[in-house]
Amino acid sequence: MANGATYAEVRVENVRQRYLSTKNGQPAQVRESESHGLGVRVIAEGAWGFAATDELTSAGVDRAAARAAEIARASALCKKEDVRLVPEQKHVARWQAPCRIDPFKVPVSAAIDLLLKVDAELRRVSGVTLAEAQMDFRRIEQLFVSSLGSQIYQLKTQTGAGYAAIAFSGSEIQKRSYPNSFGGQYQTKGYELVEELNLVENARRVGEEAVALHQAAQCPSGVADIILDGSQVGLQVHESVGHPIELDRVLGTEANFAGMSFLTLEKLGTLKYASNIVNIVADATPAHGPGMGTFAFDDEGVPAQATPIIKEGLFVGYLTSRETAAAVGQTRSNGTMRAESWNRIPLIRMTNVSLVPRAGKLDDLVADTQDGIYFETNRSWSIDDRRYNFQFGTEVAWEIKGGKRTRMLKNPSYGGITTEFWNSCDAICGPESWTLWGLPNCGKGQPMQTMGTGHGASPARFRKVKVGVAYSG
Amino acid sequence: MLTRERAEQIFKQVLKFSTADETEAMMSSTSYSLTRFANNTIHQNVQEEGSYLSVRAVAGQRTARASTNRFDETSIRQAAEAALELARTQPPDPDLLPMPAPQTYRAVNRSYGETAELTPKARAETVKIAIARAEKDQLTAAGIFSSGASAFGLFNSRGLAAFHEETLSEFSVTMLGPTSSGWAKRTSPLALELDAEALADRAARKALGSVDPKEIQPGRHTVILEPAAVLDLLGFLFWDFGGLAVHEKRSCLTDRLGQKIFGDNVEVRDDVFHPLQSGAAFDGEGMPRQRVRLVEKGVAKNLVYSRSSARKMATEPTGHGFPLPNEYGEAPMNIVMEGNKSSVEEMVASTERGLLVTRLWYIREVDPYRKILTGMTRDGTFFIEEGKVRHGVRNLRFNQSVIEMLGQVEVLGAAERTSGEESFDMVVPPLKIRDFNFSSVTKF
Numbered sequence: 001m002a003n004g005a006t007y008a009e010v011r012v013e014n015v016r017q018r019y020l021s022t023k024n025g026q027p028a029q030v031r032e033s034e035s036h037g038l039g040v041r042v043i044a045e046g047a048w049g050f051a052a053t054d055e056l057t058s059a060g061v062d063r064a065a066a067r068a069a070e071i072a073r074a075s076a077l078c079k080k081e082d083v084r085l086v087p088e089q090k091h092v093a094r095w096q097a098p099c100r101i102d103p104f105k106v107p108v109s110a111a112i113d114l115l116l117k118v119d120a121e122l123r124r125v126s127g128v129t130l131a132e133a134q135m136d137f138r139r140i141e142q143l144f145v146s147s148l149g150s151q152i153y154q155l156k157t158q159t160g161a162g163y164a165a166i167a168f169s170g171s172e173i174q175k176r177s178y179p180n181s182f183g184g185q186y187q188t189k190g191y192e193l194v195e196e197l198n199l200v201e202n203a204r205r206v207g208e209e210a211v212a213l214h215q216a217a218q219c220p221s222g223v224a225d226i227i228l229d230g231s232q233v234g235l236q237v238h239e240s241v242g243h244p245i246e247l248d249r250v251l252g253t254e255a256n257f258a259g260m261s262f263l264t265l266e267k268l269g270t271l272k273y274a275s276n277i278v279n280i281v282a283d284a285t286p287a288h289g290p291g292m293g294t295f296a297f298d299d300e301g302v303p304a305q306a307t308p309i310i311k312e313g314l315f316v317g318y319l320t321s322r323e324t325a326a327a328v329g330q331t332r333s334n335g336t337m338r339a340e341s342w343n344r345i346p347l348i349r350m351t352n353v354s355l356v357p358r359a360g361k362l363d364d365l366v367a368d369t370q371d372g373i374y375f376e377t378n379r380s381w382s383i384d385d386r387r388y389n390f391q392f393g394t395e396v397a398w399e400i401k402g403g404k405r406t407r408m409l410k411n412p413s414y415g416g417i418t419t420e421f422w423n424s425c426d427a428i429c430g431p432e433s434w435t436l437w438g439l440p441n442c443g444k445g446q447p448m449q450t451m452g453t454g455h456g457a458s459p460a461r462f463r464k465v466k467v468g469v470a471y472s473g
Numbered sequence: 474m475l476t477r478e479r480a481e482q483i484f485k486q487v488l489k490f491s492t493a494d495e496t497e498a499m500m501s502s503t504s505y506s507l508t509r510f511a512n513n514t515i516h517q518n519v520q521e522e523g524s525y526l527s528v529r530a531v532a533g534q535r536t537a538r539a540s541t542n543r544f545d546e547t548s549i550r551q552a553a554e555a556a557l558e559l560a561r562t563q564p565p566d567p568d569l570l571p572m573p574a575p576q577t578y579r580a581v582n583r584s585y586g587e588t589a590e591l592t593p594k595a596r597a598e599t600v601k602i603a604i605a606r607a608e609k610d611q612l613t614a615a616g617i618f619s620s621g622a623s624a625f626g627l628f629n630s631r632g633l634a635a636f637h638e639e640t641l642s643e644f645s646v647t648m649l650g651p652t653s654s655g656w657a658k659r660t661s662p663l664a665l666e667l668d669a670e671a672l673a674d675r676a677a678r679k680a681l682g683s684v685d686p687k688e689i690q691p692g693r694h695t696v697i698l699e700p701a702a703v704l705d706l707l708g709f710l711f712w713d714f715g716g717l718a719v720h721e722k723r724s725c726l727t728d729r730l731g732q733k734i735f736g737d738n739v740e741v742r743d744d745v746f747h748p749l750q751s752g753a754a755f756d757g758e759g760m761p762r763q764r765v766r767l768v769e770k771g772v773a774k775n776l777v778y779s780r781s782s783a784r785k786m787a788t789e790p791t792g793h794g795f796p797l798p799n800e801y802g803e804a805p806m807n808i809v810m811e812g813n814k815s816s817v818e819e820m821v822a823s824t825e826r827g828l829l830v831t832r833l834w835y836i837r838e839v840d841p842y843r844k845i846l847t848g849m850t851r852d853g854t855f856f857i858e859e860g861k862v863r864h865g866v867r868n869l870r871f872n873q874s875v876i877e878m879l880g881q882v883e884v885l886g887a888a889e890r891t892s893g894e895e896s897f898d899m900v901v902p903p904l905k906i907r908d909f910n911f912s913s914v915t916k917f
């Protein structure tokens with residue numbers, strides 16, 4: 001290694017993306033992009049430096065490496081101690097995520113045609129004032145090389161698809177989305193995801209629900225037993241488990257922007273995070289499924305792993321990196337360092353942080369609930385910068401009376417304190433109701449990086465939760 | 474860095490390869506560096522250089538875009554061909570307009586060599602100042618110092634040519650004590666204006682002043698929102714001032730345009746030429762940005778329009794469109810809210826009982842028409858009693874209609890260039906607001 005570096009790693013990436021959307025009967029965005037470049041991360045004089053370039057000539061690469069070392073030496077002006085990393089083995093590997101139908105080989109006209117069919121179904125419902133549908137495809141080809149001798153090639157294809165019906169009437173805007181809000185469902189697979197989602201078949205119902213919300217009763221304010229649908233449980237896991245377990249947040253390195261965490265180090269192995277039925281894992285391995293956090297190796301060359309996070313309610317694991325694992329005396333990273341692209345450094349990010357399913361279907365859970373509210377499809381989400389106080393809203397809810405889903409409720413919301421909420425969980429549906437949901441746009445870091453994360457979840461029930469909080473006062 | 478001459482050369486190459494009816498090319502280059510510190514040490518330090526070329530092709534009444542960050546002949550040709558091929562796959566769009574003809578632009582100077590040339594060592598030396606301020610009071614500092622330069626060109630086959638260069642720098646710092654924290658941030662095209670030492674001191678004083686925060690009951694309180702808190706709330710409102718948002722009935726101004734929905738003392742305009750603003754003097758199609766008075770004496774007076782939205786709504790474009798094709802239409806991106814002369818200290822002195830809020834966090838829209846937003850206070854929330862800041866308070870969650878809020882503004886301070894975390898930079902004042910709705914309290 002030149003430039004005085006004691007450790008170096010290089011990621012070369014080529015990212016191809018295609019985004020297609022329609023709105024009210026017309027194509028809205030039809031665009032394609034390709035971006036390639038490399039990032040060099042080094043330790044020199046005991047401190048980190050990183051430089052990225054899209055000039056992939058020999059001279060361009062040399063300049064990036066020299067800049068990374070120069071930056072590391074500048075970092076050393078403010079260091080308290082040398083960077084320490086836990087050991088990792090050399091890995092030489094090739095991995096390609098399963099992709100049955102290459103979305104870039106599907107004719108654009110066929111994809112747009114499908115979106116326009118959805119659009120027509122949505123707008124067939126009187127009262128729908130805006131219909132939006134989209135597909136998003138990404139292929140990420142990556143070569144990682146490090147001074148440990150690792151050479152890792154990975155190829156991932158990610159697909160997203162979804163739509164929304166918006167209905168304005170009187171003094172309200174109501175919205176229903178499918179299969180999830182904010183872009184729909186995302187997974188690490190090909191166009192087969194689009195075919196599995198039954199987009200057209202669900203469009204009429206989604207449009208009708210958007211319109212029906214205008215006639216629905218307001219979600220009451222008070223305390224209630226609630227059931228969350230699987231997608232909302234997935235987001236609840238993301239915000240109130242996935243982020244607080246990021247060890248960089250715990251150690252303070254995200255304090256200026258993303259925030260810190262209430263999960264201070266003494267809580268590991270001692271905090272009763274949730275009720276005894278709650279088990280949560282962070283699992284990046286392909287065996288977990290085609291999640292947005294599935295890979296073979298993370299972006300510092302550590303193999304994908306399955307890490308218990310909450311075991312029978314007890315907090316037992318953080319998401320770690322080679323540096324943070326060393327900082328807390330652990331012997332190995334659990335492999336969660338991920339970078340948005342070639343021009344960003346890897347950060348600790350969620351992989352697939354999933355709630356382990358138990359038993360039964362949603363209908364069974366509703367039948368088992370005397371008096372409650374069933375919430376479906378996220379509309380708003382907010383949580384404090386240490387991840388205690390949260391508030392979520394969903395697009396729609398239904399009242400449950402005597403074990404039956406009864407009238408529709410509009411503007412539903414609920415809120416609470418993270419550990420109190422998870423300790424109130426008394427039922428989790430089974431594998432037949434479990435979906436590996438994908439969030440494409442989790443933000444973290446400075447400069448900001450967005451990342452796809454996976455969250456396996458099934459519907460779950462929580463007792464005595466504050467509801468209607470967004471509209472009270 | 475991309476020069477105007479180089480951009481013109483690239484566009485000529487694009488035209489050489491394009492067989493589209495009309496062709497547009499956007500190209501940019503960026504050099505950006507960011508030094509990040511936490512726990513009183515630099516823990517991340519990054520630099521990136523990159524460029525991109527984006528080609529939009531028109532085939533009849535159809536358009537699409539393809540982008541690349543390679544500038545060899547083959548890649549440029551492939552981008553031009555891909556854009557055209559994508560365009561041809563679509564059904565025709567009867568609303569698609571021909572590309573705009575050449576325009577003239579008022580010059581704006583937002584590029585400073587001192588910012589572009591800032592070295593990693595210079596940034597590290599500045600960070601050391603913030604760390605020293607933290608250590609003086611046994612605090613822990615976290616933050617960033619970033620600097621960079623970018624150049625952007627937009628050309629079309631009808632002869633339109635637009636070019637913009639700018640620099641930007643940012644210093645933000647959070648000071649952490651055992652039970653409290655404080656924050657300060659500033660951005661500027663000129664790094665020399667940041668004054669990291671003053672920002673670090675301000676954040677430190679907030680942390681020291683809110684030690685052992687007390688819990689107060691949620692409910693409706695008089696609040697003094699510092700500019701960063703004002704900005705992050707307003708950022709959720711001004712997307713609704715796009716013409717297309719109203720046309721599609723997804724704006725809170727649907728059926729409200731021309732009505733007095735805010736207080737008499739609320740005046741807002743979009744003004745890219747304001748001396749404290751940043752950004753190019755043209756929009757995503759190359760139309761010149763115009764000043765637009767959005768709110769006059771509390772009346773939602775005007776919207777901004779892209780060419781397409783203007784045609785749909787029988788009015789003139791204002792130069793606020795996003796690059797085509799897009800779903801969103803347009804939005805005002807250079808918000809200036811008129812202030813007044815009162816200082817935050819004077820607002821505090823005039824307050825019998827209330828809260829002083831430094832910044833807000835994780836704001837999300839709860840209700841798109843009533844414009845109810847939820848979020849948390851963060852990094853310095855204080856209790857005011859009898860005209861004095863008494864102590865820090867535990868952070869609170871709010872659920873507040875921003876429309877209602879702008880009808881309850883009692884006092885406006887001096888407007889300043891402001892940067893938050895949830896929205897783009899604006900020129901906004903601090904505000905004293907009555908009956909701001911807090912709904913719950915967190916544990917710190």
